[in-house]
Amino acid sequence: MMAAPVVRWPQAVEDHYRAAGYWTEETFDSLLHTSVSRFGNAPAVVDDGVVLSYRDLAAEVDALANGLARMGLQKGDCVVVQLPNCHQFVVLCFALMRLGVVPVFALPAHRQTEITAFCRFVQARAYFIADVVGGFDYRTLARAVLAEDGVAAQVVVVGEADGFVSYQSLRQDGVVPCVAQAADVACLLLSGGSTGIPKLIPRRHCDYLYNVRTSVEVCGFGRQTVYLAALPVAHNFPMACPGFFGTLMAGGTVVLAADPGPDTCLELIDRHGVTDTALVPPLVMLWLDAVAADGRLRDRLRSLRCLQVGGAKLVEEVARRITPTLGCRVQQVFGMAEGLICYTRQDDPDALVMVAQGRPMSPADEVRVVDDSDHDVADGAIGQLLTRGPYTIRGYYQLPEHNAVAFTEDGFYRTGDLVRRLPDGSLVVEGRVKDQINRGGEKISAEEVENLLLGHPSVFDVAVVAMPDKTWGELSCAFVIPRGPAPRPLDLTRHLRAQGLAAFKIPDRIQFIDAFPATGVGKTSRRALRDALQAEYFSGP
Numbered sequence: 001m002m003a004a005p006v007v008r009w010p011q012a013v014e015d016h017y018r019a020a021g022y023w024t025e026e027t028f029d030s031l032l033h034t035s036v037s038r039f040g041n042a043p044a045v046v047d048d049g050v051v052l053s054y055r056d057l058a059a060e061v062d063a064l065a066n067g068l069a070r071m072g073l074q075k076g077d078c079v080v081v082q083l084p085n086c087h088q089f090v091v092l093c094f095a096l097m098r099l100g101v102v103p104v105f106a107l108p109a110h111r112q113t114e115i116t117a118f119c120r121f122v123q124a125r126a127y128f129i130a131d132v133v134g135g136f137d138y139r140t141l142a143r144a145v146l147a148e149d150g151v152a153a154q155v156v157v158v159g160e161a162d163g164f165v166s167y168q169s170l171r172q173d174g175v176v177p178c179v180a181q182a183a184d185v186a187c188l189l190l191s192g193g194s195t196g197i198p199k200l201i202p203r204r205h206c207d208y209l210y211n212v213r214t215s216v217e218v219c220g221f222g223r224q225t226v227y228l229a230a231l232p233v234a235h236n237f238p239m240a241c242p243g244f245f246g247t248l249m250a251g252g253t254v255v256l257a258a259d260p261g262p263d264t265c266l267e268l269i270d271r272h273g274v275t276d277t278a279l280v281p282p283l284v285m286l287w288l289d290a291v292a293a294d295g296r297l298r299d300r301l302r303s304l305r306c307l308q309v310g311g312a313k314l315v316e317e318v319a320r321r322i323t324p325t326l327g328c329r330v331q332q333v334f335g336m337a338e339g340l341i342c343y344t345r346q347d348d349p350d351a352l353v354m355v356a357q358g359r360p361m362s363p364a365d366e367v368r369v370v371d372d373s374d375h376d377v378a379d380g381a382i383g384q385l386l387t388r389g390p391y392t393i394r395g396y397y398q399l400p401e402h403n404a405v406a407f408t409e410d411g412f413y414r415t416g417d418l419v420r421r422l423p424d425g426s427l428v429v430e431g432r433v434k435d436q437i438n439r440g441g442e443k444i445s446a447e448e449v450e451n452l453l454l455g456h457p458s459v460f461d462v463a464v465v466a467m468p469d470k471t472w473g474e475l476s477c478a479f480v481i482p483r484g485p486a487p488r489p490l491d492l493t494r495h496l497r498a499q500g501l502a503a504f505k506i507p508d509r510i511q512f513i514d515a516f517p518a519t520g521v522g523k524t525s526r527r528a529l530r531d532a533l534q535a536e537y538f539s540g541p
């Protein structure tokens with residue numbers, strides 16, 4: 001049995017979080033039991049034609065947990081979950097968490113490179129997929145992953161199993177007891193990351209439930225809440241901020257959308273009386289444009305109370321269009337899977353909600369804004385954000401060397417974000433110091449893509465940087481110094497695709513260059529490369 005090791009908080013701090021009531025003895029399994037006893041026959045999860053009441057949901061979890069246990073999964077085992085938004089995702093989460101089996105939540109967009117890395121890193125015992133989604137056959141991906149060295153997972157398929165284990169067939173009558181405890185790891189979330197492949201973020205029942213509970217309070221979720229999960233639910237935002245877990249804790253209804261586009265979502269909002277949802281900024285623009293182009297669509301949004309926007313910076317001009325066009329309130333959310341979540345509040349003045357990314361949700365969140373030498377900057381000045389608190393991790397999963405640089409000695413997480421703190425404690429995100437591209441909310445680690453490009457024989461050196469874009473906020477541009485005659489850009493993107501990389505990480509543009517601009521200490525100046533793209537953008541047509 002491999003208990004998932006985590007970097008813990010110092011004992012005195014953990015004791016304090018418990019004594020203060022931030023951490024309780026609850027687990028995700030007790031959340032489900034409590035909600036079933038309080039909300040029994042109310043609708044919990046709506047997915048396409050399927051409606052599960054709280055009682056139905058619990059029965060599904062019982063049946064699946066039983067089957068998973070018979071499959072041989074045990075406390076401390078890790079599995080990789082890569083499912084689209086469907087009720088089976090929700091059922092699977094609770095079933096695994098009851099057994100103390102730890103899911104790694106891969107994104108639907110991940111491909112062979114990422115999935116293989118996750119399976120190897122955690123020695124995944126199982127890999128959960130859907131059969132075909134949007135024309136992509138995940139079983140083909142699973143076969144490719146299984147063919148890699150060091151992967152020995154049982155594949156479980158929602159839908160046509162095609163030789164693998166079928167999710168449906170796993171369901172077995174009977175109930176297995178919960179063996180997870182509050183201090184155990186509940187799941188491993190993915191970090192956006194700025195080095196190598198995504199790092200894994202251990203979230204324990206106690207800290208992740210605190211995240212959910214506090215989000216529910218701040219966002220005012222309750223029985224009346226109908227939450228549309230539009231973004232992929234593997235993301236922390238629609239999962240726990242307050243997301244589907246928060247909705248289920250509060251007694252509301254989760255409506256799962258197959259895709260986040262306005263065609264699908266506006267119809268679901270209308271049909272199910274959705275009150276709350278969460279989007280990233282490019283999707284907000286898509287929704288705004290759809291409703292602006294056809295005023296009748298606005299009627300479909302009658303029930304929508306609040307639109308949460310986060311994951312990337314919401315520009316003020318777009319923020320200002322939301323309430324007049326969609327008829328709902330805006331809440332800015334600045335969060336990270338590592339922990340800290342900032343929300344603008346319902347009673348914040350409009351002027352603040354339009355420009356700030358919110359303030360930390362917990363009174364126990366500690367925030368510092370520092371310069372390059374970790375000294376606090378003057379109030380209102382821009383600096384790097386450091387944070388620690390009852391739901392911010394103290395270390396990534398099994399990466400001691402990286403943890404030594406990603407956290408300060410006294411346990412603050414270095415977010416890599418540049419922020420400005422307003423007098424009321426609200427934060428305005430001003431940029432970042434990490435080598436990451438934020439492509440409309442999807443995070444791309446420059447180093448991960450660079451390493452794969454360096455594997456191409458015609459690439460001598462490469463730097464991947466952010467390029468401004470009106471819709472996406474940022475796109476990615478790879479500056480490449482060729483080895484010999486320059487290849488075609490298409491050869492390089494094909495090279496990346498052939499290795500099985502999530503499509504959003506493929507550079508949007510490839511630019512050949514003779515030499516990189518250098519910093520004072522002779523390193524490649526990514527800033528100079530970014531500035532060149534900025535200058536071009538602002539002088540463009």
Ligand code: J2J
Pocket residue numbers: 190191192235236237238241309310311312313314332333334335336337338341357415417429432438441443
């Ligand atoms: C600017 N940058 C933002 C914002 C996140 C809620 C919302 C988002 C995430 C998330 C999340 C931003 N304005 N409003 O987990 O629960 C950038 C920052 C941050 C990084 C974290 C949640 N909101 N960001 O996006 O782990 O750079 O979480 O450090 O994917 O996204 O990325 P991620």
